[in-house]
Structures are given as C-alpha cells and as structure tokens.
Amino acid sequence: MARDDDLTKHRTTRTTSELVEQGLIAPDQRSDIERVAQQFAIAITPSVLETIATRDSEGGVARQYVPSAAENTITPDELDDPIGDLAYTPVKGIIHRYPDRVLLNAIQTCAVYCRFCFRREQVGPSAKSLNAEELHAALDYIGKHDAVWEVILSGGDPLMMPPKKLAYIATTLAEMKHVKVLRLHTRVPAAAPERITTELIEALRILTPTYVAIHVNHPDELTADVTAACARLADAGIPLLGQTVLLKNINDRADVLERLFRRLIEIRIRPYYLHVGDKARGTSHFRTGVAAGQKIMQQLRGNVSGLCQPTLVLDIPGGHGKVPVGPCYTEQAADGFLVTDVNGNRHTYRED
Ligand code: SF4
Incomplete structure (x- = not known):
C-alpha cells in the first residue's frame, strides 16, 4: 500500500493498522504483530519514518523500531527484569x-x-x-x-x-x-x-x-x-x-x-x-x-x-x-605479561 505522506509528516505511528498503511509491515503479518503489540509498546516518530523512507538502504533503522513476529518468541533465559533493577x-x-x-x-x-x-x-x-x-x-x-x-x-x-x-x-x-x-x-x-x-x-x-x-x-x-x-x-x-x-x-x-x-x-x-x-x-x-x-x-x-x-x-x-567484557590484550606470565598487539602478535612485557 502507498505511504500516507500526511501521516508520515505529522503523527507518530503506534498501531498495526498504521504500520500497514505506512507499508512497514505486510497485511498478512498483522495478526502476529497484534500479538506483539499486546505485550510491548510501539511508536515510530515522523522523523524516524522519514529516515526509514529516505536513507535506510540497509534497513538498519527500520529493524530497530518496526515490530516483528520474532518478538513473540520468548527464550527460557529471557527475563522481565533482565538487569535486575x-x-x-x-x-x-x-x-x-x-x-x-x-x-x-x-x-x-x-x-x-x-x-x-x-x-x-x-x-x-x-x-x-x-x-x-x-x-x-x-x-x-x-x-x-x-x-x-x-x-x-x-x-x-x-x-x-x-x-x-x-x-x-x-x-x-x-x-x-x-x-x-x-x-x-x-x-x-x-x-x-x-x-x-x-x-x-x-x-x-x-x-x-x-x-x-x-x-x-x-x-x-x-x-x-x-x-x-x-x-x-x-x-x-x-x-x-x-x-x-x-x-x-x-x-x-x-x-x-x-x-x-x-x-x-x-x-x-x-x-x-x-x-x-x-x-x-x-x-x-x-x-x-x-x-x-x-x-x-x-x-x-x-x-x-x-x-x-x-x-x-x-x-x-x-x-x-x-x-567491560574485553577484548583483553594481556595475559599474566611468570615475569610480567604477554601482550597481544592489534595484529595478533604476542609480546612479553616484563615487570621487575
Ligand atoms: S531503549 Fe530507551 S528509548 Fe528505546 S524504548 Fe527503551 S527506554 Fe525507550
């Protein structure tokens, strides 16, 4: 379906109907996305919509904001409060x-x-x-x-x-x-x-x-x-x-x-x-x-x-x-450290 330029300019996209109207999801994805929307909020601002429409050749912007059916897959290690707030x-x-x-x-x-x-x-x-x-x-x-x-x-x-x-x-x-x-x-x-x-x-x-x-x-x-x-x-x-x-x-x-x-x-x-x-x-x-x-x-x-x-x-x-989770460039050695340079070569750094 053609994009509604008026909507794009003035309104934040929040519903599955609007996602379909904007051409961001296909009509046959709608029921899956409704299930996502029941659990997690959706909002895409006019500014982001404009970016998606005009310069998102790799889709790296759209995928951050447009909901997908994959969100209905909850793995056993996922948490409501992942960082323990x-x-x-x-x-x-x-x-x-x-x-x-x-x-x-x-x-x-x-x-x-x-x-x-x-x-x-x-x-x-x-x-x-x-x-x-x-x-x-x-x-x-x-x-x-x-x-x-x-x-x-x-x-x-x-x-x-x-x-x-x-x-x-x-x-x-x-x-x-x-x-x-x-x-x-x-x-x-x-x-x-x-x-x-x-x-x-x-x-x-x-x-x-x-x-x-x-x-x-x-x-x-x-x-x-x-x-x-x-x-x-x-x-x-x-x-x-x-x-x-x-x-x-x-x-x-x-x-x-x-x-x-x-x-x-x-x-x-x-x-x-x-x-x-x-x-x-x-x-x-x-x-x-x-x-x-x-x-x-x-x-x-x-x-x-x-x-x-x-x-x-x-x-x-x-x-x-x-x-911090690295990468780590040092390894303890008997008389100091083994240090890895940016090319992957290892060097001894002695400490007296
Ligand atoms: S990452 Fe930040 S801006 Fe994005 S939904 Fe979460 S709190 Fe909001």
Whole structure:
C-alpha cells in the first residue's frame, strides 16, 4: 500500500493498522504483530519514518523500531527484569546499585519504542510515570544519601518530560551539595530532534556539568536534523556521549560501527558504551553474543582513532552490574605479561 505522506509528516505511528498503511509491515503479518503489540509498546516518530523512507538502504533503522513476529518468541533465559533493577529500588523511581550514583526514572514514556529495549516491560504510553508525591520522595532519597555524586536520569526517556519538570528536577539536585554531576540517557535527539528546543537546553544547563548520553545504533540515524539537534546541545556547552547497543543484522559489522563512531566524533559525541544486548523477553533475534562484540572491537582497534572506541560492556543478568567484557590484550606470565598487539602478535612485557 502507498505511504500516507500526511501521516508520515505529522503523527507518530503506534498501531498495526498504521504500520500497514505506512507499508512497514505486510497485511498478512498483522495478526502476529497484534500479538506483539499486546505485550510491548510501539511508536515510530515522523522523523524516524522519514529516515526509514529516505536513507535506510540497509534497513538498519527500520529493524530497530518496526515490530516483528520474532518478538513473540520468548527464550527460557529471557527475563522481565533482565538487569535486575527491582532488587536495587529502595523507593519508586530510584535504582541505587552503585554507591556513588543513582538512576532516577521519573518518566516511563519514550518518543519511540525500540524493539530490543531492556526496559520494555516497564515503558509505554500507558505506563505510569512518577506523580508529584513520588518524585518528591525520590528526590528526598537522593538528598539524604551524601555518597551520591552523580544522578542519572533514564526511563523511559527523560527528554520526553516537559522542560519545566526537567528544570525542577535539575534545580532540586543542584541545591544538594553532594550531587556534582547529572547525566541523561536519551533517544530523543536521534528520534525526535525537534524536541531539542531552547527551553529544554536551558533546563539542561541548570546543573553543571550535565552530560547527555545519546542512544544511536546506526550511522543512517544521523540525519541533518539529528545532527543539528546534537549541535544545539554541544553549542550550549553540554558534553555529549554516545551509547550504542550491538544488534544482529543492524550494526554487528566493523564497517557499520566504524562509520557510526567516526560520525559521532565528527559531530562532537564521544562513543561511551557499546552494550551487549540484554536478555529482555522477545529479543533473542537481536543478540549477537559477547564474542561477536569482542571481534568487532578488535577490528576497530588499530584501524580507527582511539576517540572512536567505546567500551564493550555487559550488564550481568540478575542485577550484578555492568562490566567491560574485553577484548583483553594481556595475559599474566611468570615475569610480567604477554601482550597481544592489534595484529595478533604476542609480546612479553616484563615487570621487575
Ligand atoms: S528509548 Fe530507551 S527506554 Fe525507550 S524504548 Fe528505546 S531503549 Fe527503551
């Protein structure tokens, strides 16, 4: 069916009927996708639809957002809470896993719903965000924990909050002497760049430094509008980080990630983490395994600037935290280390 250009321009695609109208799924896929939609939210913004229509020659953007029947396959090792957030939730909206930082999840909605999301059980348009009382209690918890040096706004997508609410949170945190750093993890600059307004940027400048970690997985996501939105943030003095999930048939090739990381650096976003896919329900078709990630990182090392090298990390299922998972270039030897260079040759490094 022909694309409805009017819909494309103005409305976020949320239903299976709209997916069919947009030509994103075939009519005979509809019943399978209805089953997906009963469990997991769907949203594709006009900006992402435009990207899919105009520059997604490899399908690396569409596969991140367009639901597929594969999501109905739940493997035995997949979990509702794959990284064990619940065990570290002392009050609603707070995840306090590490001593010096807390996650504040004030909102559970997103501009888009990524098909591989590790919080897909919690997020969605009908998911309840913190009400005023709950937000007050969460901020109060942070205020009472002097060891908290950094607050990370995640979600849901924190940049879906109205700028005034974001400003209120930032102002409250800035008044806490022990909170020195604010960080936001967001998909908005890549999926709804028009939301990066002057008012929103002002809210992000209340607590200095506020770092913004932008979730991008494929170089084709970095359109002119996305790049301009990131430039507005960078020009305002907001340090930008990139976070990327390693995804099968989307970016699990060294050449794709090289293009992505180079472009991120060119637009002033420092690649920070490359995540091994979490075991969220219905996402096995996206997972590559750790070894694939190590191999790609090995291919990038030596060929690509160090600025373009994020850390490959795994969130250990069960809530045991996030750790780097290589590749490892050293091996203990009797008098020091055996060190492997970028060509695979091993060298002895003696320690006296
Ligand atoms: S924007 Fe983030 S929280 Fe929202 S669906 Fe995508 S990965 Fe999940």
